[in-house]
Amino acid sequence: MKRTSLIVATLCTIVCFSACKEKKFRGFTKTETGLYYKITTKNAEGKIPQQGDYLFLTVSFDADFDSTFFLPTRPMESPLYPSLFQGDVFEAYSLLKEGEEGEFYIKADSFIIHFMRMIPPATVKPEDVLHFKIKLDKVKTMEEFEKEEKEAVQAYITENNITVEPTESGMYYIETLAGKGAKAENGKMVEVHYTGKFLDGTVFDSSEGREPFSFPLGMGRVIQGWEEGIALMREGGKATFIIPSDLAYGNGGGRIPPFATLVFNVELLKVSDAETAAVNPLN
Numbered sequence: 001m002k003r004t005s006l007i008v009a010t011l012c013t014i015v016c017f018s019a020c021k022e023k024k025f026r027g028f029t030k031t032e033t034g035l036y037y038k039i040t041t042k043n044a045e046g047k048i049p050q051q052g053d054y055l056f057l058t059v060s061f062d063a064d065f066d067s068t069f070f071l072p073t074r075p076m077e078s079p080l081y082p083s084l085f086q087g088d089v090f091e092a093y094s095l096l097k098e099g100e101e102g103e104f105y106i107k108a109d110s111f112i113i114h115f116m117r118m119i120p121p122a123t124v125k126p127e128d129v130l131h132f133k134i135k136l137d138k139v140k141t142m143e144e145f146e147k148e149e150k151e152a153v154q155a156y157i158t159e160n161n162i163t164v165e166p167t168e169s170g171m172y173y174i175e176t177l178a179g180k181g182a183k184a185e186n187g188k189m190v191e192v193h194y195t196g197k198f199l200d201g202t203v204f205d206s207s208e209g210r211e212p213f214s215f216p217l218g219m220g221r222v223i224q225g226w227e228e229g230i231a232l233m234r235e236g237g238k239a240t241f242i243i244p245s246d247l248a249y250g251n252g253g254g255r256i257p258p259f260a261t262l263v264f265n266v267e268l269l270k271v272s273d274a275e276t277a278a279v280n281p282l283n
Helices: 002-022 089-094 108-114 142-159 224-230
Strands: 036-041 054-062 071-079 101-107 129-140 172-177 189-198 203-206 213-216 238-243 262-272
Touching: 036 213, 054 142, 071 142, 089 101, 101 108, 108 129, 129 142, 224 238, 224 262
Parallel strands: none
Antiparallel strands: 036 101, 054 071, 054 129, 101 129, 172 238, 189 203, 189 213, 189 262, 238 262
16 A cells, blocks of 8 residues: 555656646747757847857846846857857857847756856756746857957047057057056066956946955966056056957956957056965956
8 A cells, every 4th residue: 555655656746747847848849959949039030140150148047946046137248159068058049040039948057067167056956947038139240240349449549549559469558657666577466456447438347445456476367468567567657458358358257248358447556575475366
């Protein structure tokens, strides 16, 4: 009798799980890789993204297995890369045409590992999925994007009456106040205040109102543009760095979109021979 009850209970659990799963994915199409998708807003005339294209998107996701695991709706930019795992967001992007919006279910553990670069919490089960809403706002070829980025840099140079030539590496170093103190050199500890902006003037980070940022110069603790720019400064000096993406954050990260040219206003407060301390790297 007990064995029969156990079998019945097990069957009920399986039936319930299957029914819940079927309800969740109702109206969705499943790809060969296991990605569930549904195009909710269609645009038959929209441009189809190709590998290497630069995409402008609006993205959000939530998780029914954990109400604290979500991403509010936000704009994003990304090249269309090859998939990092089967049924990932890059596959989702490729299923949309420009102007289209869709919903997608993507494996939570794989997304956490490959995109968030974290070990999934114990609460995340292999069958758990993230529910994405993605709109493909605009598609540009990488050539179009790079051309527009160069034009934006040139417009910034012109609007701000910048007459200095870029350094050999491609960054612009504009001294706004000559320092009279010790020269910043590799191996020295430097202390700075800074404000980081995009070309449109939007501030994405600043040390103002916080403790100055300290790090050993030449140790790879900061982006390459900082290593080069600060090495040209003296204590007490101020400068503006215009840093191309290959000397900054490259493919992006956090609030920095891929291939972004960045503008930093930097004040070199102190140069010292102090022992290298544990610092938070700016890279």
